Amino acid sequence: DAGVIQSPRHEVTEMGQEVTLRCKPISGHNSLFWYRQTMMRGLELLIYFNNNVPIDDSGMPEDRFSAKMPNASFSTLKIQPSEPRDSAVYFCASRDQRLAGNSGANVLTFGAGSRLTVL
Amino acid sequence: AQSVTQLGSHVSVSEGALVLLRCNYSSSVPPYLFWYVQYPNQGLQLLLKYTTGATLVKGINGFEAEFKKSETSFHLTKPSAHMSDAAEYFCAVSFSGGYQKVTFGTGTKLQVIP
Numbered sequence: 001d002a003g004v005i006q007s008p009r010h011e012v013t014e015m016g017q018e019v020t021l022r023c024k025p026i027s028g029h030n031s032l033f034w035y036r037q038t039m040m041r042g043l044e045l046l047i048y049f050n051n052n053v054p055i056d057d058s059g060m061p062e063d064r065f066s067a068k069m070p071n072a073s074f075s076t077l078k079i080q081p082s083e084p085r086d087s088a089v090y091f092c093a094s095r096d097q098r099l100a101g102n103s104g105a106n107v108l109t110f111g112a113g114s115r116l117t118v119l
Numbered sequence: 120a121q122s123v124t125q126l127g128s129h130v131s132v133s134e135g136a137l138v139l140l141r142c143n144y145s146s147s148v149p150p151y152l153f154w155y156v157q158y159p160n161q162g163l164q165l166l167l168k169y170t171t172g173a174t175l176v177k178g179i180n181g182f183e184a185e186f187k188k189s190e191t192s193f194h195l196t197k198p199s200a201h202m203s204d205a206a207e208y209f210c211a212v213s214f215s216g217g218y219q220k221v222t223f224g225t226g227t228k229l230q231v232i233p
Contacts, residue, residue, distance in 0.1 A: 004162070033221070042225040043163075043209065056220065091162055097219075105151045105170040105213070108221060110162030 004111035006092050012117045018080040021114045024073055025094030033108065034067055034077050035091040043091075049075065050097060082118045089113045121146045123210045125224035133232050138182075138197040140227050142210030145191065152193040153211040154184055157226075163209060169193065180204065205231045 005024040013019055025032050034046040047057040049069045057067070064083070069075040079086055093108040126141040144150055151170050155163040167178025174186040180203075184195045193210060210224040 035223075043223040045220070045222075048220065093162075105168065105215070106219070107153070107165050107168065108155075108163070110155075110164065112160075112162050 004092055004094050004109055006090075006111035006114050008114055009112065010115045010117075012119065013082055014119050015083055016081040017118075018078065019082045019086075019116060019118075021077040021090050021092075021116070023075045023077070023092030023111060025075070025092070026096075026109055027073065029094035029096045029109070030072065031095040031097045032069060032075050033093045033095070034075070035093065036088045037091060037113070038088045046077070046090075079116075082116075084118045087116055087118050089115050121150065121212050121214065121220075121222050123212050123222060123224040125208075125210050125227050127227055128225065129228045129230065131230040131232055132200045134202055135199050138195070138200045138204065138229065140195040140208050140210075140229065142184075142193045142195065142224060143191050144193060144210075144212045146212055146214060148214050151213045151215070152184075152186060153213070153221075154178065154182070154193075154195050155209045155211060155223075157207045157209065159206075166195070166208070200229075200231045202231050202233065205229055 007022045030051050032049045036044045046059045047067045048055050052069045067077045091113045093110045095106050095108050122145045124143045153168045154166040156166050157163045167176045169176045169186045177183045182197045207226045207228045209226045213221045
């Protein structure tokens with residue numbers, strides 16, 4: 001298994017530009033999480049999908065952020081317009097909710113992250 | 120609401136010394152507890168987890184953690200630090216029911232001094 005695949009690994013853009021981050025979860029995993037990691041705030045949960053449906057987006061910082069999961073094998077996180085304070089590493093993680101029933105004991109598998117720099 | 124607190128954002132140990140990384144949790148229901156490790160420029164990967172049963176949990180690379188309900192703690196230990204253990208370590212909590220949100224601590228960076 002190739003694991004969770006994220007692209008791009010690095011993105012440098014100018015303030016005001018649109019940024020799209022992509023994630024391919026592990027085949028068969030039916031839950032997907034987007035996290036943001038910064039020095040100041042640590043690891044923050046942005047949004048969580050279960051069976052392609054957004055369950056909790058309370059961590060999305062503002063309307064400039066949006067996330068979609070059109071099918072079980074692909075998700076995007078979009079920032080429009082981007083701002084310098086959005087600079088961070090964005091991680092996607094997937095989890096198989098079918099293991100051990102509907103249990104929070106299941107392990108998250110993380111991608112390598114997308115490092116975003118907004119100038 | 121569930122939360123985890125990691126004491127010490129940076130910990131330094133000498134090579135061969137004991138590693139102790141502290142984690143305390145808050146949960147209104149029985150928790151599931153995890154330790155993840157993050158090496159530079161990589162995503163997080165699982166070290167070990169506690170769900171039910173034996174309270175002493177062994178993980179990869181010689182790490183172990185003990186769930187102590189009375190102290191609401193899940194500290195991570197390793198008897199002898201190796202240079203390759205230098206990384207950032209995250210404690211996390213989840214539980215059954217609801218949508219099983221996973222809440223992470225702020226992380227502890229471990230430095231191993233030769």
